[in-house]
Amino acid sequence: MAIEVTSIVEKKRTHLVKAARQVFMDGARAAALRKRRLILHGTIAACVIAFGTVITFLIFSYVSYSKIVDARLASGYLTSRAGIYAAPRTLRAGQSLTRDGLVELLRRAGYIETGASDVWNGSFTAQENFVEIRPRASGALTHLVHVGFDKKSRINELTGDGVTLESYTLEPEVLTNDAAMKTGTRASLSYNEIPQTLVHAILSTEDRRFFEHRGLDLLGIGRAILRNVGDDELGQGGSTITQQLVKNTYLSPERTFKRKFAEAMLAFTLERRLSKEDIFALYCNEIYLGQRGSIGVRGVAQAAHIYFGKELKELTLAESALLAGMIQSPNRYAPDRHTEEATARRNTVIAAMLRDGVINKEQADAASAEQLAVAPLNDEGEATAPYFIDYVNRVVEARLASSDRADERGTRIYTTIDLDLQQLAEAALKKQLERLDKAYKNRDAKPQAALVALDPQTGDVLAMVGGRGYEETQLNRATDALRQPGSVFKPFVYAAALESGLSPVSMYADAPQEFIYDRKAKYRPANYGGGYSMQNVMMRTALVKSLNVVTVDVAMRTGLSRVARYAENFGLPKPQAYPALALGTTEATPLALASAYTAFANAGVRVEPNVIARVTDAGGINLINEAPRTRKVVDPTTAYMITDMLSDVIDHGTARAARGSVRRTAIAGKTGTSRDGWFVGYTPHMVVAVWIGFDDNKQLGLTGAEAALPAWTEFVKGAVELRPELGGESFARPDGIVTVEIDPETGELASPTCPQSERIALTPAFAPNVECYLHNNSYAAVAYLDGTEYPAQIPDETRTPAPNNPALPRALTDAERRQLSTPRNTRVITDTKGRSVLVNEMRVREQR
Structure with missing residues (x-):
């Protein structure tokens, strides 16, 4: 009995244990299920939040980049090109200019050639003997400018909206495409102006799906990410043509994921603002295609001209393939410097075009066999105004x-x-x-x-x-x-002299002289060629004839330090205060x-x-x-x-x-x-x-x-x-200038009997008020023995000085007058100040 009871108890205990164990296991399973559900719900919530965050970020980024694109398109960022521009050219009736010359000017100024029925601003239409220009909208008062040419290549008709114009100013021409490039010009092309052969060549090598995607080629981006994962510096990427365009025009050259994202967003946005054709044309106008001579080549039109000496429409299939191939690495595939590499790259592009079915096998073989021929580098290889x-x-x-x-x-x-x-x-x-x-x-x-x-x-x-x-x-x-x-400096010496009060008609000796400066230093200049007139000349004559000795004399009398200071004021390096400065040694x-x-x-x-x-x-x-x-x-x-x-x-x-x-x-x-x-x-x-x-x-x-x-x-x-x-x-002519007739031999007012005279512009302060004593019948020619000249008047019967000669030292005495009538040529007399005077009596007698 006891055994049975024990057995029953044991069974119940075992049953209870199993039941408890089952309850525990059920609870554990329920807890695990609840945990899994919680994790799943959390994961779903996190994914939703993350997805929402990404979507919000992308929407915010799209809005932000849209504002950038819209603002820059509105400002003409892509159509008004960066670079350095010349001053605007002005057209005038009668001006020598060919029709083709004007077309070239318009192209360089960024105008696009269109048909006669088009009405685009910033375009032109060229006919046989005239060109019609449609100015850009910004502030243009004239909507259509007509420029006609005669058979002599002159402008014979210039009208604006049918009204005759005296002149018309074009928009400035581009000197360079990019200020940082320093050189190189390009033309602005529309899509229709680009040969289809070149279009296919570029698409085959740069962006096969350009006309299918919306600015981003996701497969290409994926390949780029895999190539560069774990490296913040990107080596290369599968950029579309639109991405390349925004990279070249909107972004800095750094190569990071941040810039790559900006590039993608800008490209995505730009595709929703412009047509594919417009984007492709802008790309062809902007793309960098190497350096030749001093020219940085931008745009396919300029490249055709620089490398092949041709218009774009004249390019062969092989030449188009070469230009398309250069886009990847312009300097590496430069045909003028790396012929083998350029040829191999060209053939790669031709093979890509054959693969894409845009050319047949016969065309590909012929183009690949074509000899690479680069136009010689001549004046066209020199940029416009490169030093400037x-x-x-x-x-x-x-x-x-x-x-x-x-x-x-x-x-x-x-x-x-x-x-x-x-x-x-x-x-x-x-x-x-x-x-x-x-x-x-x-x-x-x-x-x-x-x-x-x-x-x-x-x-x-x-x-x-x-x-x-x-x-x-x-x-x-x-x-x-x-x-x-040299003597180009001399006008500054004479300007300083005039400002210092020296007269331009004052007399100086054109003869060898020795000048002392710094108390004991000596300077002995010579005229160019070593010749001297051995006569006195006016200060202005010394400048006209570029006389070195007189110029140094003028500088010494003005003050060397003053001359140096004036030279500095004129914007020149300040000379050292030595006599030689007058001759342009600085x-x-x-x-x-x-x-x-x-x-x-x-x-x-x-x-x-x-x-x-x-x-x-x-x-x-x-x-x-x-x-x-x-x-x-x-x-x-x-x-x-x-x-x-x-x-x-x-x-x-x-x-x-x-x-x-x-x-x-x-x-x-x-x-x-x-x-x-x-x-x-x-x-x-x-x-x-x-x-x-x-x-x-x-x-x-x-x-x-x-x-x-x-x-x-x-x-x-x-x-x-x-x-x-x-x-x-x-x-x-400023106020305060008078014109006088001067005898260059004396620096005095010319008299009717003077053999020569010069019309000279002077201030009244410098204008002499005494007639020439040398050739006037009323004067004797005299000279002080110290080397300076002075007039001495022969008095009339009243023996009084002439009133218009206040500088007269004194009137001659009767005795001196009698001496002048003796058969002697000269006589030394003494004036009232004790100075010795040499009188030329023969000249007086001749003029009487």
């Missing part, structure tokens, strides 16, 4: 150095250069250098040259040439070559000298050179807006008297050769001869400096009139013909 562009970049970098926008992309720099004048300047120097090359053909080095032209009222640089060839050497001799200017650049001469053409006010009209960001906001920087250095009357003297340099002095070529225009200037040849001259509205010399500072052996003046004359003649407003029949 370098200088502009230097100036802009200095002005924006402290700005947080210094490296902002899309910066547009509008400059002062006139491309027509620039071409004239380059041609004038080239012509003169060709002449000189014949003379120096036996020398190892060839002479170099520089020219700079300024507007004396604004300081705007109108033209600048820094050497005979930028490809040969990038040294800008116009801005950086310090050389002794080095200066052509640009500095041109700026200094603006004071003579601008009423005594020097204007600093200026190359920048304005600098704007991508949205058109001004970063730099230049105003002329000026300084008054001399009185307007002083500037005019110097101009009057320098005009005589042209008419009667060392630069007489210029007058025969430049007619009906007031010109003034000064030659300079050191180891180099100089000429700096000006019209009422333009200052031009020309330098010719050797880079190694060897003696040129030519005068400024022989070396520099011909180029100056050639340029100025063409400039005033092209732009008459740069000339002028006379210089502006």
